Amino acid sequence: MKEYIAENKERFFDELFSLLRIPSVSADPRHKDDMRACADRWVELLLAAGADSAAVYETAGHPVVFGSKSLGAGFPTILVYGHYDVQPEGDLKLWKSHPYEPEIRDGAIYARGANDDKGQTFMHVKVFEYLVRTGKLRHNVKFIFEGEEETGSDSLGEWVKAHSKMLSSDIILVSDTTMISDKVPSINCGMRGLTYMEVKVTGPDKDLHSGHYGGGIFNPVNTLCKMIGSLIDDEGRITVKGFYDDVVELSRKDRRMLARAPFDKKEYMDSIGVGALSGEKGYTTLEREGIRPCLDVNGIWGGYIEDGSKTIIPSEAHAKISMRLVPNQDCDRIARLFTRHFKAIAPKGVKVDVRYVHGGNGFLIPISSKAYKAASKAMEEVYGIEPVPSRGGGSITILADMQRILHADPLLMGFGLERDVIHSPNESFLIEQLFKGMESIALFYKYF
Amino acid sequence: MKEYIAENKERFFDELFSLLRIPSVSADPRHKDDMRACADRWVELLLAAGADSAAVYETAGHPVVFGSKSLGAGFPTILVYGHYDVQPEGDLKLWKSHPYEPEIRDGAIYARGANDDKGQTFMHVKVFEYLVRTGKLRHNVKFIFEGEEETGSDSLGEWVKAHSKMLSSDIILVSDTTMISDKVPSINCGMRGLTYMEVKVTGPDKDLHSGHYGGGIFNPVNTLCKMIGSLIDDEGRITVKGFYDDVVELSRKDRRMLARAPFDKKEYMDSIGVGALSGEKGYTTLEREGIRPCLDVNGIWGGYIEDGSKTIIPSEAHAKISMRLVPNQDCDRIARLFTRHFKAIAPKGVKVDVRYVHGGNGFLIPISSKAYKAASKAMEEVYGIEPVPSRGGGSITILADMQRILHADPLLMGFGLERDVIHSPNESFLIEQLFKGMESIALFYKYF
Numbered sequence: 001m002k003e004y005i006a007e008n009k010e011r012f013f014d015e016l017f018s019l020l021r022i023p024s025v026s027a028d029p030r031h032k033d034d035m036r037a038c039a040d041r042w043v044e045l046l047l048a049a050g051a052d053s054a055a056v057y058e059t060a061g062h063p064v065v066f067g068s069k070s071l072g073a074g075f076p077t078i079l080v081y082g083h084y085d086v087q088p089e090g091d092l093k094l095w096k097s098h099p100y101e102p103e104i105r106d107g108a109i110y111a112r113g114a115n116d117d118k119g120q121t122f123m124h125v126k127v128f129e130y131l132v133r134t135g136k137l138r139h140n141v142k143f144i145f146e147g148e149e150e151t152g153s154d155s156l157g158e159w160v161k162a163h164s165k166m167l168s169s170d171i172i173l174v175s176d177t178t179m180i181s182d183k184v185p186s187i188n189c190g191m192r193g194l195t196y197m198e199v200k201v202t203g204p205d206k207d208l209h210s211g212h213y214g215g216g217i218f219n220p221v222n223t224l225c226k227m228i229g230s231l232i233d234d235e236g237r238i239t240v241k242g243f244y245d246d247v248v249e250l251s252r253k254d255r256r257m258l259a260r261a262p263f264d265k266k267e268y269m270d271s272i273g274v275g276a277l278s279g280e281k282g283y284t285t286l287e288r289e290g291i292r293p294c295l296d297v298n299g300i301w302g303g304y305i306e307d308g309s310k311t312i313i314p315s316e317a318h319a320k321i322s323m324r325l326v327p328n329q330d331c332d333r334i335a336r337l338f339t340r341h342f343k344a345i346a347p348k349g350v351k352v353d354v355r356y357v358h359g360g361n362g363f364l365i366p367i368s369s370k371a372y373k374a375a376s377k378a379m380e381e382v383y384g385i386e387p388v389p390s391r392g393g394g395s396i397t398i399l400a401d402m403q404r405i406l407h408a409d410p411l412l413m414g415f416g417l418e419r420d421v422i423h424s425p426n427e428s429f430l431i432e433q434l435f436k437g438m439e440s441i442a443l444f445y446k447y448f
Numbered sequence: 449m450k451e452y453i454a455e456n457k458e459r460f461f462d463e464l465f466s467l468l469r470i471p472s473v474s475a476d477p478r479h480k481d482d483m484r485a486c487a488d489r490w491v492e493l494l495l496a497a498g499a500d501s502a503a504v505y506e507t508a509g510h511p512v513v514f515g516s517k518s519l520g521a522g523f524p525t526i527l528v529y530g531h532y533d534v535q536p537e538g539d540l541k542l543w544k545s546h547p548y549e550p551e552i553r554d555g556a557i558y559a560r561g562a563n564d565d566k567g568q569t570f571m572h573v574k575v576f577e578y579l580v581r582t583g584k585l586r587h588n589v590k591f592i593f594e595g596e597e598e599t600g601s602d603s604l605g606e607w608v609k610a611h612s613k614m615l616s617s618d619i620i621l622v623s624d625t626t627m628i629s630d631k632v633p634s635i636n637c638g639m640r641g642l643t644y645m646e647v648k649v650t651g652p653d654k655d656l657h658s659g660h661y662g663g664g665i666f667n668p669v670n671t672l673c674k675m676i677g678s679l680i681d682d683e684g685r686i687t688v689k690g691f692y693d694d695v696v697e698l699s700r701k702d703r704r705m706l707a708r709a710p711f712d713k714k715e716y717m718d719s720i721g722v723g724a725l726s727g728e729k730g731y732t733t734l735e736r737e738g739i740r741p742c743l744d745v746n747g748i749w750g751g752y753i754e755d756g757s758k759t760i761i762p763s764e765a766h767a768k769i770s771m772r773l774v775p776n777q778d779c780d781r782i783a784r785l786f787t788r789h790f791k792a793i794a795p796k797g798v799k800v801d802v803r804y805v806h807g808g809n810g811f812l813i814p815i816s817s818k819a820y821k822a823a824s825k826a827m828e829e830v831y832g833i834e835p836v837p838s839r840g841g842g843s844i845t846i847l848a849d850m851q852r853i854l855h856a857d858p859l860l861m862g863f864g865l866e867r868d869v870i871h872s873p874n875e876s877f878l879i880e881q882l883f884k885g886m887e888s889i890a891l892f893y894k895y896f
Binding site: 026027028029087088090094150151152178192194196198203204205206207208209210211212213214215216217218219221222224225226227228229230231232272273274275276277278279280285288289292293294295296297298299300301302303304305306307308309310311312313314317318319320322324347348349350351357358392395418421422423424425 | 474475476477535536538542598599600626640642644646651652653654655656657658659660661662663664665666667669670672673674675676677678679680720721722723724725726727728733734736737740741742743744745746747748749750751752753754755756757758759760761762765766767768770772795796797798799805806840843866869870871872873
């Protein structure tokens with residue numbers, strides 16, 4: 001694979017950059033056409049790489065890309081999952097180069113989606129191309145690239161159910177996660193689930209003059225703040241009634257295994273510019289972010305938020321609140337518990353609306369499986385160190401559904417690094433990781 | 449005056465509408481030219497009404513309009529204060545007619561500023577015109593109309609100091625407040641002060657993926673919510689250390705006097721669409737909104753606030769927080785106390801910035817004064833009932849400064865009603881109140 005990379009490097013960049021130039025932001029309806037353009041471009045790349053067929057499939061939301069190459073029933077089948085949508089770019093002023101004009105600086109590609117997940121998905125298509133062109137392919141390969149991962153994969157579950165035969169496979173191979181560091185490879189063997197809610201607190205039926213009414217009525221922003229403030233107690237535990245009912249405590253052995261991952265607190269804090277860490281009492285930072293649930297406000301708004309001052313009691317206050325769940329917690333049940341709790345803690349003088357935006361369950365992958373062992377061997381050969389089995393804090397919510405529908409375990413070979421700051425301005429992907437990722441995946445095909 | 453109104457009614461509407469058509473929003477820099485246009489229009493109207501002179505005066509912010517007519521040193525001098533700036537119009541969709549295209553419906557004028565304060569200021573100019581044209585003027589009259597009342601009168605204090613001789617007067621006459629109801633006239637004999645702050649809580653130095661980091665670091669929105677939630681305790685008291693130090697408890701007698709004002713709880717709640725009231729324990733709603741201080745969030749924002757979902761831990765969270773103060777509390781001292789307190793309650797993992805946007809002190813007006821008595825007699829003659837001396841919850845922060853600099857007491861003859869919903873969509877002013885206001889003011893000139 002190394003040689004093939006060296007020979008085709010420039011073309012690889014051209015092809016990846018053609019994907020990165022398309023602002024395929026799934027959350028923003030104005031980018032609907034860009035979503036389609038990006039799906040079309042993946043189809044071209046799959047066909048060029050050697051797929052027997054590839055096409056764009058409509059769904060209730062953004063389309064799905066599916067392509068495949070079959071060698072026959074005697075060969076094991078790998079289903080590669082990826083997503084072509086990206087997070088909104090956010091404030092352009094915070095980007096050093098334009099998010100949709102990819103640029104190479106200091107050995108990394110800078111662009112929205114450079115890592116998440118265009119760059120990481122691209123590795124798989126190029127390894128497939130290499131195996132086809134050199135006659136080394138020994139697996140049936142299928143590709144499914146969705147367009148709604150960043151908004152909760154609303155349409156994919158139905159689509160997978162309807163096309164389960166077409167998608168049937170032995171494993172689901174995914175690169176959409178990070179490694180512990182470029183010196184410490186890791187394989188993600190569990191991910192958290194997600195319940196994403198939106199809440200609205202309404203006070204008076206219109207904005208009121210804060211001088212005339214201030215002190216006498218419930219201000220919905222003050223009220224929302226107090227309600228949100230009460231959702232996590234002083235020990236860092238979520239106060240939603242019944243929230244921890246299904247959380248399984250990890251064994252000491254499992255926690256020890258997890259603790260093998262190197263973690264430098266100071267380096268970690270410096271990398272995100274904070275002076276102190278927080279979280280649930282009794283757990284380490286890695287545990288808090290990997291094996292414990294949490295609750296975060298992702299956005300809040302209400303009242304006058306322009307320049308200058310306006311003396312109003314706002315009529316409404318809003319927040320987007322999401323909870324990361326650990327395996328065994330059910331996202332729909334958590335949504336119900338949250339809704340009930342949030343309404344229960346509201347004072348009588350306000351009206352509370354709670355909307356369940358989307359959700360997905362977490363999952364675990366057995367490290368004793370053939371696929372895990374093949375991935376571990378492959379990565380050890382490339383990085384010179386046996387990968388650490390890690391637990392990821394993020395969620396690819398659709399994977400738990402696919403695991404259930406397709407009866408195939410996901411395998412998460414992620415090559416991102418924390419420094420890539422996915423979802424933030426100046427997202428990037430190290431070229432060295434892009435190429436080492438390709439080498440690792442090529443070896444995985446060899447050992448699986 | 450009644451006859452004069454009947455004869456000139458249509459011209460009055462034309463002139464007032466010409467003011468209402470100008471979107472003189474002081475908070476929005478894009479309306480700078482409109483501010484100047486509105487000031488110019490007032491100068492035209494003052495000169496046309498009979499002022500010896502009138503002009504626009506530059507300040508560090510929006511300009512001030514000053515005009516006057518002098519009869520000589522033997523006559524008492526009335527200084528009329530008003531403001532030509534308006535609150536931002538807010539969401540246009542919530543307006544039944546365009547905020548800057550005045551419309552008469554059901555006996556009321558609908559437009560931004562119809563009441564606050566173009567409509568109420570207009571009454572004074574027309575009474576002045578009447579007195580001049582009918583040869584009945586027996587006072588020196590001065591007019592000062594500022595353009596920054598809605599944003600805290602930042603420049604006016606300095607300007608008043610620099611022009612104190614030109615402004616010298618026996619009383620400061622103001623119509624910028626409401627009456628209890630159109631059946632129960634009232635004269636506002638005290639107003640609350642204001643301290644307006646803006647706060648920023650910074651967590652990580654960029655937005656982070658909430659899956660990777662959630663549970664391990666301080667989310668600045670959750671943190672801001674918790675901090676704001678703690679600013680008012682369960683008894684409705686503000687927890688800022690030292691906040692109540694200078695608050696003078698009203699005597700039982702004063703509270704009984706205030707309680708004379710009619711108040712129908714159900715009607716009040718219905719008028720603003722709420723199902724329950726709140727506030728400081730031990731006080732009535734009128735007291736909470738008139739003689740007690742309070743704290744309100746006027747705006748809050750942070751993280752992802754567009755449609756759809758984004759799973760981030762935001763880097764920053766912001767809020768505009770204002771406190772209404774009662775006489776004896778000093779706005780600058782409260783700003784210092786708030787700043788110290790808000791920084792003190794922040795956890796170590798976030799950075800807190802607190803900015804003092806603007807402030808002004810409250811004031812009290814002696815009801816035994818000649819001016820108060822003249823106003824009371826005038827309004828009793830027009831409304832048939834002796835006005836209730838009330839305490840206003842709002843703030844015209846500059847009046848306390850003018851009182852101090854000019855050694856003249858303000859007198860607040862307001863003709864607005866709660867139904868006018870100033871600062872909200874569909875602001876209006878009843879034509880009957882407009883005309884009764886003119887009659888009352890004309891009689892005030894007679895008795896003062």
